[in-house]
Amino acid sequence: MSALTAAAGDGHQFSQRGMKRKTEILDAALRIIARDGLSALTMRALASEAGIPLGATTYYFPSKSALITEAFELHAARETDRVIAAMRKLSPECSAHQLADELAKFLISGLTDHRSQLIAEYELLIGATREPNLAALSRTWQAPMRQELSDAAGRLGSLKPVVDAQVLLGLLAGLEVDHLSVEPSAIDKAAIRSILRRSVSALFASS
Amino acid sequence: MSALTAAAGDGHQFSQRGMKRKTEILDAALRIIARDGLSALTMRALASEAGIPLGATTYYFPSKSALITEAFELHAARETDRVIAAMRKLSPECSAHQLADELAKFLISGLTDHRSQLIAEYELLIGATREPNLAALSRTWQAPMRQELSDAAGRLGSLKPVVDAQVLLGLLAGLEVDHLSVEPSAIDKAAIRSILRRSVSALFASS
DNA sequence: ACCATTCTTGTACATCTGTACCATTTCGGC
DNA sequence: GCCGAAATGGTACAGATGTACAAGAATGGT
Known part of the structure; x- marks a missing residue:
């Protein structure tokens, strides 16, 4: 012992x-x-x-439940790194238009190249709904990305960078979910870009 | 036979x-x-x-798979009705501000009063990812709501009602997902309202 | 060399799951 | 009332699943 x-x-x-x-x-x-x-x-x-x-x-x-928890923790740690790296890459000085396109690229990449992984993430998220220990983890899941996006929004002159970051993150998640059951070849990438450009420009034009 | x-x-x-x-x-x-x-x-x-x-x-x-498919179809039909009814109720002549608050109300209601049902919907949506017959159904899932929102956006003077409806729907789905693992009592309703107001006003101010 | 600890491996068990099967009962038209 | 079809109810089965367990092998410090 x-x-x-x-x-x-x-x-x-x-x-x-x-x-x-x-x-x-x-x-x-x-x-x-x-x-x-x-x-x-x-x-x-x-x-x-x-x-x-x-x-x-x-x-x-000790149990399958523990296995899933640990696997989720490991995945979350790695994914956070990946996301932050992606955000940092575009951060320095980019226009709102560029930000929108980079977000679109990130989103489309997830929906096509890492599709099954993305689905698995949402599977775990749903599973977390019924397992308290997972819930706590998934709640801090997006914190780093939120921070990065908020910073980017601030640099772009947003007056409410925190809210704007929330809007964009929410929109990203929603677009992901909406496209989960769409086969990759049928994804309208132009529409996604259009939606993100419209959102980003709308947010930053009104500040 | x-x-x-x-x-x-x-x-x-x-x-x-x-x-x-x-x-x-x-x-x-x-x-x-x-x-x-x-x-x-x-x-x-x-x-x-x-x-x-x-x-x-x-x-x-004949099989459990068929059962799930039929259950999903039934639920989808009912849910579509509920959503459309909710949208119609607010439609007549409301300001952007009112639209945002109604959307927030709808969202918060789903996250608190129909929480387990909402979770189940996303469970089915994820399941649909791996069952083609479900995928087709879930793809037409939001079509009526999209239409209603698009109409509302048009009435509010949006120049791109279709895109704006997509943005709002995506944002709604994203906010839902982001809050799935948050216990109802911990949901920051004011923040949700704030996010939706910001988005709606940003979209419609820039048209 | 010895030994406690860490690790490995094979097997066994109780339980649960989807589904098939079949004898029986109920129903609806004549 | 009669009869074929629809519906019901009970049971059995083959397979999968999480977990427990115990005997053996490897490891590392002394």
Whole structure:
């Protein structure tokens, strides 16, 4: 047992090697979720994907619920980095028009190139609705992006950068959701660009 | 068999009484989904909720997949009516400010009073991502609302009513999604109103 | 070399799930 | 009242799933 090492008291303590293996398993889990959906993530499918016996999964994760939580945490951390990097790239000094097009590019890229991953994210978000520990995580999910967008809005001369960032983030999420069930080839990219340009210019023209 | 009655050829043909029973079962299914989520919808839970034996479920629905599809169709039809009614109510002659507040009211109502139902809708939407027959349905889901919003925007003097309606619908969906994992009591209603007012006024001021 | 700890692996179990099957009952037109 | 069709109810089954468990192998510090 070796007391008072893990606060949550929910399992073993792993050494370097163990942690590496654990991360490999989490990667395999994320791969399955991204490829075939959350419902395809069974312990056996996970063991097969990770190339380990079934027993190993129960050694590293006390329950499937814990596995999903940890996988979500890992994914959230990575995704946050990706998003921030994307926002930073366009930040320096761009026009409202450029901002709109960059947002459109980011959105379209997600809808086409990372489609199944995007779907999986929303699957997890919905799942978070019924698991409190996930809910807390998903609530802080967009905070960094919100900050970055708010900064960008401020540089563009927005008088209400925080609200404008919320508007744009909300709009992005909504457009994503609206296009989730549209096959990639049928996505009207011009319409998306048009919508974002219209929104961005409307917001920043009225400040 | 009695040929050429059902085009899809996927089951029996039901008479009035049968159709009524079928609808009752579908209602029970929707109740389960709304209360405990899509994953809680098992044939046994359905039979129990509807107060029928297990065998009856397989008599009325050739497969669980068909059940979900029909349940989704039923829900979509009802929801469309509800949405249109809500939009019509505010339509006659209202200011941009009023439109924004009505949209906020609609949104907040969904997030608080019909929360689990809203979550279930997004669960089905995600599910539709991986079932083609559902995808087609969910694609036409918002068409009526889009039309209503577009009309309202036109009356308000928008020069691009179609695009503006898309923007507002996208924003609504995004705000919904962003708040799915927020417990109802923690929802910042003032912020939502503020965001919608800002968006509506920005859109219609720049036309 | 020894040993406690960490890790691995195979198997077993109780439960749940979708669906098939079939005998029985009820219904609606004649 | 009669009969074919519609509807009902109970049960069985094959497969999948999360988890428990125990015996063995590897590891690293002393």
